[in-house]
Amino acid sequence: MALLEIENLVVEFQTSTGPFRAVDGVSLKVDAGEVLAIVGESGSGKSVSMLAAMGLLPWTAKVTADKMIFDGQNLLGMSGAKRREIIGKDMSMIFQEPIASLNPCFTVGFQIEEVLRIHLGLGKAERRKRAIELFQAVGIPDPAERLNHFPHQMSGGQCQRVMIAIAIACNPKLLIADEPTTALDVTIQKQILDLLMRLQTEHRMGLIMITHNMGVVAETADRVIVQYKGRKMEEADVLSLFESPKSDYTRALLAALPENATGDRLPTIGELFNPNKTVEGAA
Ligand SMILES: Nc1ncnc2c1ncn2[C@@H]1O[C@H](COP(=O)(O)OP(=O)(O)OP(=O)(O)O)[C@@H](O)[C@H]1O
Ligand SMILES: [Mg+2]
Numbered sequence: 001m002a003l004l005e006i007e008n009l010v011v012e013f014q015t016s017t018g019p020f021r022a023v024d025g026v027s028l029k030v031d032a033g034e035v036l037a038i039v040g041e042s043g044s045g046k047s048v049s050m051l052a053a054m055g056l057l058p059w060t061a062k063v064t065a066d067k068m069i070f071d072g073q074n075l076l077g078m079s080g081a082k083r084r085e086i087i088g089k090d091m092s093m094i095f096q097e098p099i100a101s102l103n104p105c106f107t108v109g110f111q112i113e114e115v116l117r118i119h120l121g122l123g124k125a126e127r128r129k130r131a132i133e134l135f136q137a138v139g140i141p142d143p144a145e146r147l148n149h150f151p152h153q154m155s156g157g158q159c160q161r162v163m164i165a166i167a168i169a170c171n172p173k174l175l176i177a178d179e180p181t182t183a184l185d186v187t188i189q190k191q192i193l194d195l196l197m198r199l200q201t202e203h204r205m206g207l208i209m210i211t212h213n214m215g216v217v218a219e220t221a222d223r224v225i226v227q228y229k230g231r232k233m234e235e236a237d238v239l240s241l242f243e244s245p246k247s248d249y250t251r252a253l254l255a256a257l258p259e260n261a262t263g264d265r266l267p268t269i270g271e272l273f274n275p276n277k278t279v280e281g282a283a
Helices: 047-052 080-086 106-119 123-137 156-168 186-202 214-220 238-243 246-254
Strands: 004-015 018-030 035-039 061-064 067-070 091-094 176-177 207-212 221-227 232-237
Touching: 004 047, 018 035, 018 047, 018 207, 018 221, 018 232, 035 047, 035 214, 047 061, 047 091, 047 176, 047 207, 061 067, 091 156, 106 123, 106 156, 123 156, 156 176, 156 186, 176 186, 186 207, 186 214, 207 214, 214 238, 221 246, 232 238, 232 246
Parallel strands: 035 207, 035 221, 091 176, 176 207
Antiparallel strands: 004 018, 004 061, 004 067, 221 232
């Protein structure tokens, strides 16, 4: 049985100009211990589809699906209270906007210890010890001191690391990592990716990795979903995707990589892919 199984997910936002369909019939499966990468250009519905799975979209979003099962539990129609027991514990997410997802009114130490208190019921001393370990694991220097800081006292990269520490605090069964390393420098990026991959192998954690970085995809993913305008264009194991991409859009994505570029300028996806026209020279 898959850890997460979603069939025909549709997300529509109510906007002043009428309904807007951000996700249009996406289906996916992730097993325990598996890494699924989701790639696709900005606005293709990657974050929205995963926020829908987490149940974290605003009320303006209408979410429907034929199936949404996590760890044997039906997420559709589940009560808010039950869902909150799962979220942040067995199923957690590293959000794309680290600063916006931390509460400015509380210290980062309070915020991580709160997760450990609510979901794991740890006592005060244990919580502090575990929080320090987690900060160390994500490369935050002077962790004991840092726990007393508020988000505004930390840099964007440090806030991202705090959020990663919070997301992995309870050893989730499934971690959704939405561009987890974009605000970080290359050394820290590698450290975070190594940490996520270690959790994935040691705890058989399922990992959904949303990324623009095809290098990260090649290094981490077992399977890849390519999304375009809210739809799944292609799904393949990582080797097949790089060696023999099936859709024109995937070929365009790969052709837009710096290492595949010819000439003195990088082509854009828009130049390489026109949905009404087949791509020339992108294979
Ligand atoms: N709350 C909202 N109300 C209306 N439209 C929204 C809302 N949130 C997202 N959208 C729209 O849904 C579409 C998909 O957005 P989403 O954030 O999933 O893209 P993405 O693939 O994650 O892009 P990126 O790579 O830039 O993070 C976009 O067109 C976006 O403008
Ligand atoms: Mg996004």
